[in-house]
Amino acid sequence: MRTDRCGDLRVGDVGRTVTLCGWVDRRREHGEHLAFVDLRDRSGVVQLVVDGAHDLRSEFVLRVTGTVRERPADTANDALATGAVEVDAQAVEVLAAAEPPPFPLDERTEVDEVLRLRHRYVDLRRPRLQRNLEVRARVNSAVRGAMEEQGFIEVETPMLVASTPEGARDFVVPSRKEPGSFYALPQSPQIFKQLCMVGGVDRYYQIARCLRDEDLRADRQFEFMQLDAEASFVSQDDVLAFISHAVAAAAEAVTGVRPGEIGRMSWEEAMERYGSDKPDVRFGMELVELTDVFAGTEFRAFQAPCTKGIRVPGGADTSRNRLDDLTERCKRWGAKGLVWMRVTPDGLDSPVAKFLTDDEQAGLRTAMEAEVGDLLLLVADERRTARHILGLLRLELGRPPVTEGGLHFLWVVDFPLFEALDEAGNPIPAHHPFTMPHEDDVHLLDGGDLLAVRSQAYDLVLNGWELGSGSVRIHRREVQERIFSLLGIGPEEAQAKFGFLLDAFRYGAPPHAGFAFGMDRLTAILAGEENIREVIAYPKTQSGADPLTDAPTPIDDRHLEELGLRVLPPAE
């Protein structure tokens, strides 16, 4: 149908007769016999010169044959890749008329997102999404290439799987042949990839669709894509190297620059310095340890297991209103309160300054390297609470936009094996129950401090986003049984939940380790987007609806009956 793409035409094409197809991007009429029409396809736009264009309206689909010619002197458009040439249209065929679009297709109008989603097919024509889909395709391609270079082979795993009680809420699919039974859609191919290892596929990867029925966020959709990988006979360092190579290839494919080696930080250090297991290290404002400064304080609020603070450089002009708002926010996050102090030439301006001795005030200023004009924010609480609140506060006050500060990948290693104890005193796994404990901490499993046990689990973080996580897996039956027993999972329960994996391990399981990271998140950051919806062709809203198709929708009674289902009336 066409000989060229609009955006490809250059001075070298002058004199050629070309046929182009595309949409009317814009039209400029100059009387009955001269008009300019910008014709757009995925490659870009080119200016057509048309004898009368009154019937060529916005977004009409055209097929145009004409001669490429150099633009007259002084009429070239440097802002356009094709700006030195134009196409003198001899034949214009309207392939499809179009109603005026529901919103402007230009780049400068920020359109309501529901409207964009309802007319996503129009939105996709806009430069932003055209660009983002291309970034996404490049990231996918680069990651695949990088994994295959390293000897990984792609294996697909099923979408209809058995529900497991662990982890996120499952999406379920009713079985017609076995009414009352359900498949689950996979939260990840975790167990299947481990079975691949037992099956001798010693380097597996897949760009896998994963589904979790949890509340949506800027960085979370019900369904998302993960680069899922697993390898046999490898160490943690090997896995980090494989994945580092893959994300570096993706970054290079988009930015043209290959990132340097990715640094590592222990989970404990990340929590102490940033109050987060996914620290955004693009900016400072690190958490400062102040417990010792107030060790003997008379001030009751600071007589806590842990006192930490952050320094907001130049923040002393923060209004009382804003400080009250931050205090409220901290309380909602679970803090008992927030202590603020403005550093002024006359000392610390704070409601609590009078409760602190001169030594304490001096010690505080030294520890925090406070300068006149700064704002100091302190939280005293249990250590995990103080870290958490200040970590959130730090992001609230200092986090730069996604497009600023460059790309800061970071490996967070040595995660704890257990994140807490439940009411029954059983530990709760921080990652998943197949995670191998750190070799140096295995002895703690027998009567030691369980919460101090580190694991061979690791996360990859990019600019404060958790890209993904992985671990060295337990491949020895006795270790797995020990973990299950600590978790309060008896042999029968273990067999019921993970029997097929445990069975598989009887038949010769190689030591193995793996990782998975979110392709949507990686793509969003590389595309300079704050929200993964901008790099997904057909995303859902925060409530999980699709304004384009109106999903989810009710199904008819006959369909329900066939599946053996009955819908309850809505709860009051």
Next chain:
RNA sequence: GGUCCUGUGGUGCAGUUUGGAGUGCACGCCGGCCUGUCAAGCCGGAGGUCGCGGGUUCAAAUCCCGUCAGGACCGCCA
């Protein structure tokens, strides 16, 4: 489950604090003029359930209550 923000012609906004006639801006749309524009320009025109429901008031886009939709976040996401 919770907190906060937003909702005004097709689109993006202002107007809401301090109630007084659907008032304004830009884009788009329709018609006309216009032979070198490129966010073309000029003239004219059409287009409104101020998200929805209730309340207060002589009077509500504006104040109050509820509700719906969207967004950000906390919880949740092994």
